[in-house]
Amino acid sequence: MSSSLKKSASNGSEKNLASEDQQAKVNEVRNLIGTLPDKLSIYCSDATIRRYLTARNWNVKKATKMLKDSLKWRSEYKPEEIRWEEVAHEAETGKIYRSNYIDKHGRTVLVMRPSFEVPSSFLFAYCKVAISLLSMKLYLEDRAPHVDSLLVWDTRLLDLVLAPLELIITVLCAMRPSRFAKMPNNSKSTKGKIRYLVYCMENAVLNLRPGQEQMVWLIDFQGYNLSHISVNVTRETAHVLQDRYPERLGLAILYNPPKFFEPFWTIVKPFLEPKTRNKVKFVYSDDLNTKKIMEDLFDMDQLESAFGGNNNTGFDINKYAERMKEDDKRIPAFWTRADPPSAAPQPVPNDTPSLDSIKLEGDSDPSNSEKKNSSPSHGIESDMASPDHNKLVATDGTNPTEVVQ
Numbered sequence: 001m002s003s004s005l006k007k008s009a010s011n012g013s014e015k016n017l018a019s020e021d022q023q024a025k026v027n028e029v030r031n032l033i034g035t036l037p038d039k040l041s042i043y044c045s046d047a048t049i050r051r052y053l054t055a056r057n058w059n060v061k062k063a064t065k066m067l068k069d070s071l072k073w074r075s076e077y078k079p080e081e082i083r084w085e086e087v088a089h090e091a092e093t094g095k096i097y098r099s100n101y102i103d104k105h106g107r108t109v110l111v112m113r114p115s116f117e118v119p120s121s122f123l124f125a126y127c128k129v130a131i132s133l134l135s136m137k138l139y140l141e142d143r144a145p146h147v148d149s150l151l152v153w154d155t156r157l158l159d160l161v162l163a164p165l166e167l168i169i170t171v172l173c174a175m176r177p178s179r180f181a182k183m184p185n186n187s188k189s190t191k192g193k194i195r196y197l198v199y200c201m202e203n204a205v206l207n208l209r210p211g212q213e214q215m216v217w218l219i220d221f222q223g224y225n226l227s228h229i230s231v232n233v234t235r236e237t238a239h240v241l242q243d244r245y246p247e248r249l250g251l252a253i254l255y256n257p258p259k260f261f262e263p264f265w266t267i268v269k270p271f272l273e274p275k276t277r278n279k280v281k282f283v284y285s286d287d288l289n290t291k292k293i294m295e296d297l298f299d300m301d302q303l304e305s306a307f308g309g310n311n312n313t314g315f316d317i318n319k320y321a322e323r324m325k326e327d328d329k330r331i332p333a334f335w336t337r338a339d340p341p342s343a344a345p346q347p348v349p350n351d352t353p354s355l356d357s358i359k360l361e362g363d364s365d366p367s368n369s370e371k372k373n374s375s376p377s378h379g380i381e382s383d384m385a386s387p388d389h390n391k392l393v394a395t396d397g398t399n400p401t402e403v404v405q
Contacts (some may be wrong), residue, residue, distance in 0.1 A: 017058055023052055025060055032064045033071070039080065039335050040071050042117050055246035080335055082199045084324040090196035091324075092316035098134055098204055099218070100323070101302035107250050108215040109206045111304075112313075115223035187325075190232045194240060201245050203327055206334055214250030216297070220306060221257045253281050253293070254305055283307075 017025070028048045036044060049067065056062035074080075091097060095116040099109040205213050243247070254261065262282055269277050283290040285308060294300070294308050303309025 022050065022053075022058070024354070025058055026050060027061075028060045029053065029064050029067065033063075033067065036071070037075075040074060042335055043074065051213060051247035059282050064244065066243065073244055077198070077300070079198045079202050082195060082202065083328050084199075084321065087192075087196040087199045090192055091320065094196065094317070094319055096200045097315060097320055098200065098207065098323075099304070101299065102209075103216050103251075103297045104299070105250070105297075106209045106212055108207050108212075110200060110215060110217050112217060112219045114219070114221065156345060190236055193233050194236050196238060196265050197240060198244075201241075201248070203324065205245075205248070206327060206330065214248055216250055217252040218255065218307060219252060219257075221261075222255075222306070224258060247384060249279055251279055251281065251297075252298075253283055255283050256285055257282060 023046075024216075026046050029049050029052070030044065033044060044067070049063070052067045052070075053060070053063040056066055093116040094111075094113060096110060096112050099111050102109060208215065237272055265280065265282070281290075281293050284292050285291070294303065298307075298309065301310045303311055303312070305312050306314075
């Protein structure tokens with residue numbers, strides 16, 4: 001391969017690969033992965049493999065490892081089997097949902113509202129302040145001669161501090177009922193939150209147009225503050241989005257983010273590749289220059305008024321639930337592939353290797369993967385590279401839908 005096609009050592013940016021070189025690398029990855037069960041085979045379309053290669057700067061060894069890990073995750077977690085009824089309680093606040101409009105490039109739009117995570121985080125912030133104040137009061141008024149005893153949180157001290165909290169929370173709710181009326185309870189577990197995130201991502205992929213691989217995240221920071229940050233949820237969210245859905249993000253719009261976001265982004269930005277930097281846009285409702293970003297991307301008559309659009313229809317959990325239930329009915333067809341007319345069915349052999357047994361042939365030397373001759377995959381029909389082979393059979397008699405991963 002010529003040096004012009006290799007990664008630039010000076011700036012870390014990725015050079016464009018010729019389509020023939022890209023397909024050769026796709027074939028290498030498919031060769032290394034080997035035979036897969038039906039659903040995982042459907043998942044491993046050429047477009048999917050390209051996304052993993054792109055995420056790893058077209059390094060075959062790294063992309064294969066990343067894809068192998070995702071296949072193991074999908075075989076165990078079974079994201080395609082999550083249904084609305086299982087995660088509906090997580091959606092009540094409207095913290096994440098798929099909009100009923102797309103952008104001008106035909107991309108699915110996921111709306112995210114971090115401040116709508118859980119009301120308990122809002123109350124928890126007040127509880128922490130209350131505990132601090134009550135502890136200080138106890139110290140100043142009663143325990144000053146016995147400082148050491150303050151360091152021991154025995155049952156008696158806990159009772160003294162925590163007993164008034166029920167009254168404090170009750171008063172807060174009475175003072176700001178509208179705040180909590182808009183915030184139904186979600187799951188408090190990280191597991192529940194992540195499962196709902198996965199459902200939303202799978203649903204967004206389900207609704208991508210044929211040939212479209214990426215989506216838009218529209219993140220509304222109205223009402224957001226530090227009390228909404230959960231380290232565990234943030235870490236798990238980043239892991240799922242980066243490692244299980246690589247290159248799915250086409251654009252992230254941060255709408256009215258906190259002021260400390262942009263200075264931090266300014267510091268980090270020089271260390272990122274241009275393709276990554278360009279995926280993040282800061283938009284402020286009081287800034288005409290950034291508002292033009294929204295006008296260029298969306299039909300303003302469809303865009304929600306919360307984002308500067310003309311659509312005053314807000315999130316309605318009942319209507320959204322009906323949409324999701326209808327989408328769930330399409331999932332079986334999405335994961336059923338039709339064989340091409342001229343091809344005989346290709347059953348999966350009984351000796352299909354497990355994902356744990358798949359050997360990454362480039363482990364010894366990354367450069368070896370570039371020197372290996374590209375060849376069709378073992379056990380996965382070579383026709384998968386053809387768009388016609390990625391058609392789906394709709395079990396309800398409707399027109400087939402193409403696989404878009």
